[in-house]
Each structure stands twice: as C-alpha cells, then as structure tokens.
Amino acid sequence: QQQVKQSPQSLIVQKGGISIINCAYENTAFDYFPWYQQFPGKGPALLIAIRPDVSEKKEGRFTISFNKSAKQFSLHIMDSQPGDSATYFCAAADNYGQNFVFGPGTRLSVLP
C-alpha cells in the first residue's frame, strides 16, 4: 500500500514531441505528489509538485495532471527538448508526515 507505480520504464521522444509519464498509488493518506528530475551523476531535483485539491498544475512546459478518484497522476512535458533527457521520478508523501515514497523512475531520451 506504500508503493507508487510508475510507467513507462523508459521513453524515447522526438524533439518537439510530448512526453507523458504516469504514476498510480493505493494509499489514500498520500496528499502531496512531487516530481523529481535526475541527471546522470547528480542528485534528484524537484521539478513540480501538486496537492490533491487541484486537478492540474502547469509550470512552463511541465504539467501535472491529477485524478484523485483513480489515484493516478501524470507528468506531461510539452515541446520536449534534448536537455530534458534525464530520469524522472514521481513521489508521494502522506499527511502524517511519516512516509515519502518514490516511483521506480522513467528514463527519458529526447532525440534531436
């Protein structure tokens, strides 16, 4: 119940295309859903985050869509660029402040 599932495991997109990464959870105590971006040799960095009282959040080319009833959320990267090539992790935190879990990650490659 603590798990966050993430798909696809890897994704190849042409420059200018849309990259879509999906995550799903079971634990209804989760109420904060951040996405992290990790480049090789670096630590993860917060990209964008959403609360469950909002169905969508957009920051530049990055958008999180959230479906509370389905317990699913997704990251959309519009106009994908080669510089977006990285591993993306969804994550979830519970409202007790005791649990923070990551999805297994998606390796994104954007072809020039």
Add this chain to the structure above:
Amino acid sequence: DSGVTQTPKHLITATGQRVTLRCSPRSGDLSVYWYQQSLDQGLQFLIQYYNGEERAKGNILERFSAQQFPDLHSELNLSSLELGDSALYFCASSEGGGFRYNEQFFGPGTRLTVL
C-alpha cells in the same frame, strides 16, 4: 549546485566493515533527509532529522544509524556492511520539517561500493 555537500564522494570498503557518510545542509535548512538509491530498490527514504531530533523513519536497516549535530550537519553510519549495501546515498535538506510543501534539495551523493 544545490548547496548541500556530501563527503566522501566515493567510498570502497569490504564486507563487515563500518563507514560514516557526512552531509552538510544548505545554510538555514533545519531538516536533513537520507536516501539510498540502488538499481534493484530504486530511491528509498531512510531517515529524517529536524533540528537535531529524529522526525521520520523509513526503510532504514537496524545496522544503519544517523544523527544530526548542533551545527545541523548529519552523519549516516553503516555497519556490518554487506554486498547489497552498495548504492548511492543521498542527503537532502529543507527549511521546514515535513515532506509536504517543503522543497528538498539533494546533495551530489556518496557512492558506496562494498567488496
């Protein structure tokens, strides 16, 4: 550069040994978090300290322990090391004390290899 520093960058040791990983948070951040990243387990939260006190505990083994000192730097101690402990260990820091709505800034990590 996140402002979080970790030392050492690489560590190679043998099974059964004990090592200490060190983390200095960003200036002004009171929380320190430790994570383990491995190929088979992914990114896992280990433990969090806030202003010197343990705040949250994740999948941390009993062989592992951590502490946060008065100057807010933190150390993660790994003992009786096994081959499976080989991983990247990240430290992160945040201003506030919770996972929610507090941006965590990750350090560059310490790569531990157990031979």
